[in-house]
Amino acid sequence: MNFAYTIAGSEATGGAGFQVDLKTFQQLGVYGMGTLTCIVSFDPKNGWAHRFVPVDPQVIRDQMEAALSSQDIDTVKIGMLGHPDTIAAVEEGLKSQPWKNVVLDPVLICKGQEPGAALDTDTALREKIVPLATVVTPNNFEAKTLAGMDELETVEDLAEAAERIAELGPKYVVVKGGIDFPGDDAVDVLWDGEGATVYRTPKIGQERVSGAGCTLAAAITAELAKGTEIAEAVQIAKDMVTEGIKARVAAHTPFDTVWQGAYTR
Numbered sequence: 001m002n003f004a005y006t007i008a009g010s011e012a013t014g015g016a017g018f019q020v021d022l023k024t025f026q027q028l029g030v031y032g033m034g035t036l037t038c039i040v041s042f043d044p045k046n047g048w049a050h051r052f053v054p055v056d057p058q059v060i061r062d063q064m065e066a067a068l069s070s071q072d073i074d075t076v077k078i079g080m081l082g083h084p085d086t087i088a089a090v091e092e093g094l095k096s097q098p099w100k101n102v103v104l105d106p107v108l109i110c111k112g113q114e115p116g117a118a119l120d121t122d123t124a125l126r127e128k129i130v131p132l133a134t135v136v137t138p139n140n141f142e143a144k145t146l147a148g149m150d151e152l153e154t155v156e157d158l159a160e161a162a163e164r165i166a167e168l169g170p171k172y173v174v175v176k177g178g179i180d181f182p183g184d185d186a187v188d189v190l191w192d193g194e195g196a197t198v199y200r201t202p203k204i205g206q207e208r209v210s211g212a213g214c215t216l217a218a219a220i221t222a223e224l225a226k227g228t229e230i231a232e233a234v235q236i237a238k239d240m241v242t243e244g245i246k247a248r249v250a251a252h253t254p255f256d257t258v259w260q261g262a263y264t265r
């Protein structure tokens with residue numbers, strides 16, 4: 001059995017976060033484990049705004065102790081952390097043992113949230129967690145923020161952002177162009193320390209779909225847990241996201257959501 005571990009927030013509708021991570025792990029045939037960092041409950045009475053509650057840092061420490069004592073785990077995905085105290089607890093837990101793969105989805109803000117809401121959290125993430133990651137998967141906005149770049153408009157820009165973020169510590173950086181990247185293709189770039197690999201597939205519509213970023217990072221994590229090498233893991237993850245967007249599930253929320261069950265190998 002291969003094990004994959006997620007440290008992420010709950011998003012109750014099933015469209016993002018912890019719920020997506022476990023669905024993705026299961027779909028790719030790895031045993032999913034997890035620690036909850038926060039609870040997000042969208043508010044349907046208020047435009048589906050984010051209601052955010054951090055989990056007590058001691059409870060995060062307890063969950064990590066339980067999970068990491070129950071199995072020899074070497075592969076972890078980190079999703080939404082959301083608070084400096086959460087980041088401190090997760091940093092401590094990560095440093096309690098060696099890792100082969102630490103995949104960080106550097107969630108700065110969620111769909112529908114205003115940028116710049118929590119600068120101290122963003123700074124703590126950059127200073128404490130990014131240097132511990134072996135793989136980081138920023139979206140367009142996160143890549144601009146972490147790389148200190150104003151625009152990502154060409155494949156060369158994506159590659160430059162990835163290379164700059166690698167200077168913060170991570171061996172591999174996957175920058176996701178996403179819907180904001182100009183043109184008809186969904187373009188992602190993997191920087192591996194020596195060069196850039198470009199992944200390209202036609203965009204499916206022009207609407208944002210919830211859970212694409214979580215699914216991509218979780219799928220990379222699951223594949224790394226199985227021993228797949230990074231460039232192939234990213235391709236499999238992108239294929240899973242593409243299939244999942246094609247098979248997206250409509251909801252009463254503002255965004256459709258990815259269906260992880262559409263992908264089989």
Ligand code: PXL
Nearest residue numbers: 009010011016017040080110
């Ligand atoms: O998509 C980013 C994300 C990650 N994790 C949780 C979320 C969201 C966005 O809403 O709620 C828990």
